[in-house]
Amino acid sequence: MKKWIFLILFTSIGFKGWATSILIAMDEEQQNHLKAYGIAFWALQKGITVDWLLNYRGGSFLMTYQQAIEKELKVRGVSYGVLPDAKVNLILTEINNPEVNMEMVKLEKVPKIAVYSPKNKLPWDDAVTMVLSYAEIPYDVIYDEDIIGGKLALYDWLHLHHEDFTGQYGRFWANYRNATWYQQDVALQEATSKKLGFGKVSQMKLAVAEHIRDFCGGGGFLFAMCSGTDSYDIALSAAGLDICENMFDGDGIDAHAQSKLNFTQTFAFQNFKLDLNPNNYEFSDIDVTNIRQVERTRDFFTLFDFSAKWDVVPTMLTQNHEKVVKGFMGQTTAFKKSLLKPDVLVMGELKSANEARYIHGEYGKGQWTFYGGHDPEDYQHIVGDPPTDLNLFPNSPGYRLILNNILFPGAKKKKQKT
Numbered sequence: 001m002k003k004w005i006f007l008i009l010f011t012s013i014g015f016k017g018w019a020t021s022i023l024i025a026m027d028e029e030q031q032n033h034l035k036a037y038g039i040a041f042w043a044l045q046k047g048i049t050v051d052w053l054l055n056y057r058g059g060s061f062l063m064t065y066q067q068a069i070e071k072e073l074k075v076r077g078v079s080y081g082v083l084p085d086a087k088v089n090l091i092l093t094e095i096n097n098p099e100v101n102m103e104m105v106k107l108e109k110v111p112k113i114a115v116y117s118p119k120n121k122l123p124w125d126d127a128v129t130m131v132l133s134y135a136e137i138p139y140d141v142i143y144d145e146d147i148i149g150g151k152l153a154l155y156d157w158l159h160l161h162h163e164d165f166t167g168q169y170g171r172f173w174a175n176y177r178n179a180t181w182y183q184q185d186v187a188l189q190e191a192t193s194k195k196l197g198f199g200k201v202s203q204m205k206l207a208v209a210e211h212i213r214d215f216c217g218g219g220g221f222l223f224a225m226c227s228g229t230d231s232y233d234i235a236l237s238a239a240g241l242d243i244c245e246n247m248f249d250g251d252g253i254d255a256h257a258q259s260k261l262n263f264t265q266t267f268a269f270q271n272f273k274l275d276l277n278p279n280n281y282e283f284s285d286i287d288v289t290n291i292r293q294v295e296r297t298r299d300f301f302t303l304f305d306f307s308a309k310w311d312v313v314p315t316m317l318t319q320n321h322e323k324v325v326k327g328f329m330g331q332t333t334a335f336k337k338s339l340l341k342p343d344v345l346v347m348g349e350l351k352s353a354n355e356a357r358y359i360h361g362e363y364g365k366g367q368w369t370f371y372g373g374h375d376p377e378d379y380q381h382i383v384g385d386p387p388t389d390l391n392l393f394p395n396s397p398g399y400r401l402i403l404n405n406i407l408f409p410g411a412k413k414k415k416q417k418t
Helices: 003-014 033-045 067-076 085-096 127-135 144-148 180-195 201-217 227-237 312-317 397-410
Strands: 019-024 050-054 060-064 081-084 103-107 113-116 140-142 157-160 221-225 300-303 324-326 345-350 355-363 366-371
Touching: 019 033, 019 067, 019 085, 033 050, 033 060, 033 067, 033 127, 033 397, 050 312, 081 085, 085 103, 103 312, 113 127, 127 221, 127 397, 144 180, 144 201, 157 201, 157 227, 157 397, 180 201, 201 221, 201 227, 201 355, 201 366, 221 227, 221 397, 300 355, 312 345, 312 355, 312 397, 324 397, 366 397
Parallel strands: 113 140, 113 157, 157 221, 221 366
Antiparallel strands: 019 060, 019 081, 050 060, 050 103, 300 324, 300 345, 345 355, 355 366
């Protein structure tokens, strides 16, 4: 038994009569980091304020002691400590020291979470829905018809994953056009676009992208992974242009589409070049998958250190017990740094390859985060592969980054000083 867990049991027995707080440490001693986020979310649902101790023992959670919380911690297998007032005061004094790179942020709001995902079954999984389910954090699944119908207004946080907003059905045509799942997906999307009054699927997807843009501009939080990142920006930049070959929409592309792209409309990327070959499993040169020369044994990315007291937002988003995270691939694996807009904040990178893996920015009153790769614990996920069993990876630092984004909208924000 680890020393820290022994101390937890001791303090739980020895101080319960006069203890006031529960500390869920998130350093290497935590036996289930992912379910710890679920406990924080559960506490918020019960009306309990959660203090997020940024950079203290891996980004720990502190809350007022209640027997119900302790019971839930035991049921979910999350390590914790029960602390007396004196110990809590020492921790808070350390965090408040202006010379120490720590900060306390209060989580007060229960974020309403939506995941943008098709209702039909496709032969791949979604890292975000898997980790939300594992952490026992509730969410709703919405798709094109819901977004066009205005349902985004009901939510605080939206996730986009393995999606193609350009209307090219994920560029799966070359390898999977005869597969039943591909044909069914095309038929369903065409029927939906027709039902909603659009002449083409690409026009429907652009309308969805614009609704999401307005959601973010009005104060919403957007999180995207894999092809949900670059295909989203490409769709916004190509509004009013035809960048789909005839096998996707029945007619050819605009021969001058590249020169007509409007980069002022994008969130993260600029000056990129479209890949208009329908046989290629790429949308543009934003993604580095096909040109990177990184061995798997050396495929790691490093999280940046931010000032917790001055740059609270990126500090929240990079809380982890490890600063070096295993890389993982996807249709969109990582972003070419030279194509990022100047105001984009890089939070994780593979510097030797000039790749950005984890980026953040603001749009209007809202904020967005893009995370390259498909599944943090499946290095090269192939169509048809079984989903990852997160019971095998309860301490995954790659999955922790997703959950930082889940809690982020629940924070009572302090005004950013830089």
